[in-house]
Amino acid sequence: xxxxxxxxxxQSPPPAAGGAPLSPEAAPAAGDPSFTAPAPVTxxxxxxxxxxxxFASARWAAIDRVLKLLAPLCLVALVVAAAQHGSLNVYLxxxxxxxxxxxxxxxxxxxxxxxLLFQAARTVLWAAYRPYPLRPGPLPSLTVVIPAYNExxxxxxxxYAVAAADYPAGLLEVICVDDGSTDDTWDYICRAQARFxxxxxxxxxxxxxxxxEALYAGFREARGEVLVTVDSDSVIEPDALRQVVAPLLHDRxxxxxxxxxxxxxxHASFMGKxxxxxxxxxxxLRASQSRYGAVICTxxxxxxxxxxxxxxxxxxxxxxxxxxxxxxxSEDRALTNFILRQGYYTCYQRSAVVYTLxxxxxxxxxxxxxxxERGNIRESCVMLTYLFRRYRARHRVAPRVEFCLTQLEYPxxxxxxxxxxxxxxxxPPIILKFLAVMALVALLNQIYYxxxxxxxxxxxxxxxxxxxxxxxxxxxxxxxxTVRDRRWxxx
Numbered sequence: 355x356x357x358x359x360x361x362x363x364x365q366s367p368p369p370a371a372g373g374a375p376l377s378p379e380a381a382p383a384a385g386d387p388s389f390t391a392p393a394p395v396t397x398x399x400x401x402x403x404x405x406x407x408x409f410a411s412a413r414w415a416a417i418d419r420v421l422k423l424l425a426p427l428c429l430v431a432l433v434v435a436a437a438q439h440g441s442l443n444v445y446l447x448x449x450x451x452x453x454x455x456x457x458x459x460x461x462x463x464x465x466x467x468x469x470l471l472f473q474a475a476r477t478v479l480w481a482a483y484r485p486y487p488l489r490p491g492p493l494p495s496l497t498v499v500i501p502a503y504n505e506x507x508x509x510x511x512x513x514y515a516v517a518a519a520d521y522p523a524g525l526l527e528v529i530c531v532d533d534g535s536t537d538d539t540w541d542y543i544c545r546a547q548a549r550f551x552x553x554x555x556x557x558x559x560x561x562x563x564x565x566x567e568a569l570y571a572g573f574r575e576a577r578g579e580v581l582v583t584v585d586s587d588s589v590i591e592p593d594a595l596r597q598v599v600a601p602l603l604h605d606r607x608x609x610x611x612x613x614x615x616x617x618x619x620x621h622a623s624f625m626g627k628x629x630x631x632x633x634x635x636x637x638x639l640r641a642s643q644s645r646y647g648a649v650i651c652t653x654x655x656x657x658x659x660x661x662x663x664x665x666x667x668x669x670x671x672x673x674x675x676x677x678x679x680x681x682x683x684s685e686d687r688a689l690t691n692f693i694l695r696q697g698y699y700t701c702y703q704r705s706a707v708v709y710t711l712x713x714x715x716x717x718x719x720x721x722x723x724x725x726x727e728r729g730n731i732r733e734s735c736v737m738l739t740y741l742f743r744r745y746r747a748r749h750r751v752a753p754r755v756e757f758c759l760t761q762l763e764y765p766x767x768x769x770x771x772x773x774x775x776x777x778x779x780x781x782p783p784i785i786l787k788f789l790a791v792m793a794l795v796a797l798l799n800q801i802y803y804x805x806x807x808x809x810x811x812x813x814x815x816x817x818x819x820x821x822x823x824x825x826x827x828x829x830x831x832x833x834x835x836t837v838r839d840r841r842w843x844x845x
Contacts (some may be wrong), residue, residue: 365682377710396805402590405628406620406709414621425813429793436790465766476642477528480802483641485753486601486703494579494599495525499572501565502586503533506542508711510739513546515589517553519653520596523703528554529572530586534562539586565654566685570672573664581659583686588655589618595708598658601735609663609698610690611706612640612649618709620811629712631803631815634682648753650737654686656708659693667692676732684729686688691736697746723826734761764830771827792819 405748498516509530516528529548532540540558547554557571573581581601584590594613601611614637619631643649650658671692674681681688690700713719734757741757744750777784794820800812 359722376448380499381783403518404511404618404709405589406618408418408618414623417624418627421817422810422813425816426522426565428668429670429797429816432786432793433790435772435845436786439670446671455717465762465770468759472755476638479642479645480638483645483702483704485597485703486701488596488600489603491603493522493525493576493596494602496521496527496580496582496595496599497572497576497578497713498526498528498582498584499569499576500528500530500584500586500596501533501541501568501572502535502543502566503562503565504535504537505539505586506537509539510542510546511588511589512584513543513550513554515582516595516822517546517550518592519590520592522793523553525576525578528551528593529575529607530554531568531572532556532558533565533568534559538561542816553760566682567652569685570668573668581661581664583657583659584708585655585710587618588615588708590656590709593655594697594706594708598656598703600705601703604662605699606660607699608647608701609660609693609696610649610652610700611658612644612652612700612702612704613658613706613708614704616653616707616709618711619714620712623714625714625716626712627814628821630812632805632818633712635799635801635815637704637806639704641704644700644702644751646749646752647701648694648756649702650690650694650733650753652690652693654702655710656706658706659700663693663696663698664689667696669775676735677838679734679840682840683725684733684755686766687729687733688736695740695745699749701747720826720829723829724833726829728770728837728839731837732829746831766819767827767829796820 438661455619458828500509500512500516502512506781507698513528513530518527530543530546532543543554543556549780555575559568559571569583581775582595582598590613600612600613601608613635618632620626640649671689673683674688693700713722736759741754766817772782774788793816799819800815803815
């Protein structure tokens with residue numbers, strides 16, 4: 355596919371019903387006899403930007419209150435029952451010598467202690483993390499690239515949120531790429547461009563080419579010193595653009611910055627509630643990684659890239675293959691790998707907040723996680739090609755330790771889960787031991803959420819821990835054996 359060109363120099367692009375879509379190879383110039391002036395676009399209504407509270411459902415209010423009452427009671431009852439049956443005593447033996455006299459108990463105990471130490475180290479890093487402050491002085495020119503495919507009215511909200519951002523108008527441009535949508539997405543892009551003709555530049559593909567191609571087209575057309583990605587189903591906070599470029603102004607060795615992604619539709623469904631807590635807890639991971647400059651995924655929902663870090667690797671990123679298959683999904687994780695491999699550092703900016711839509715059904719969540727896990731497996735293999743070399747001047751040990759422990763997580767989980775099932779067949783009460791400890795660990799993991807959010811929604815994090823263990827464990831092995839599958843699944 356050739357380079358995607360911007361629309362002719364007209365204030366408004368032609369609407370979807372007003373003619374053929376712009377070809378990525380060529381477009382008529384304004385002076386060309388074949389050029390037809392764009393049809394007028396209906397004026398946009400007042401700008402309305404959805405916030406999480408706007409998705410709240412009245413029918414969930416009563417259910418929410420019941421869950422917040424029952425979940426803690428069930429947790430307490432489970433722990434009390436386990437304690438009365440002596441189910442927790444085995445875990446007190448992790449530091450006793452006799453635990454290590456047999457091979458399997460020794461392996462389990464050693465791995466548990468290793469994970470606990472790693473969790474403690476991460477917690478210290480997370481507690482020490484601070485977002486980069488805003489610096490006085492001039493700001494860099496900035497290009498926001500928004501790829502869109504069959505997003506409908508949501509793309510207009512995404513564009514309005516960027517247009518309303520607290521960033522100097524003369525330093526900001528927005529490129530929105532319609533990736534061959536078959537619905538009314540193009541109409542909404544046209545309407546937003548008509549409202550902000552000097553800010554928004556639309557591009558349009560005649561057919562769906564994939565999110566990576568849409569981003570590539572936007573990056574190629576971008577004029578800013580910093581390039582920012584925002585997903586078409588996401589809305590940013592007014593100060594998000596200033597915040598996300600702050601780390602780049604503080605340290606020229608930082609090549610990419612990850613924003614703080616929260617769930618927009620968290621109050622719309624039970625699944626949204628659980629995802630809302632899980633996304634907040636991702637702060638723990640990215641904040642700790644940021645302390646040693648190795649955030650492994652700068653999310654498409656909101657990330658900023660230094661132009662000179664991005665330009666040299668654009669073609670290689672666009673044409674990346676894995677096991678002979680083109681890499682179409684997990685483009686954000688792949689792009690982060692390319693940035694890190696050049697020797698740049700990547701960081702997390704908690705104060706740069708964006709809200710994104712998440713799937714509200716079990717099938718939708720599974721498809722999203724399946725795509726993510728395929729990308730994680732692929733990009734973990736890519737990391738092996740540079741992580742254990744002298745790829746940058748400092749902070750190389752911590753990313754290596756994290757990588758090794760992360761790769762052990764799933765194999766060990768499945769191995770010990772198999773042992774648990776075998777043990778349960780011989781001694782059923784062991785299930786009570788397992789559930790009690792799982793509940794306690796889930797509760798401890800919600801400390802990060804409680805520190806950040808200070809509300810009772812953490813209850814959904816407890817529920818999610820059990821939900822994920824019993825209904826999502828199949829995703830990783832399936833992703834491993836289908837890693838070459840290029841389908842996006844949720845577009």
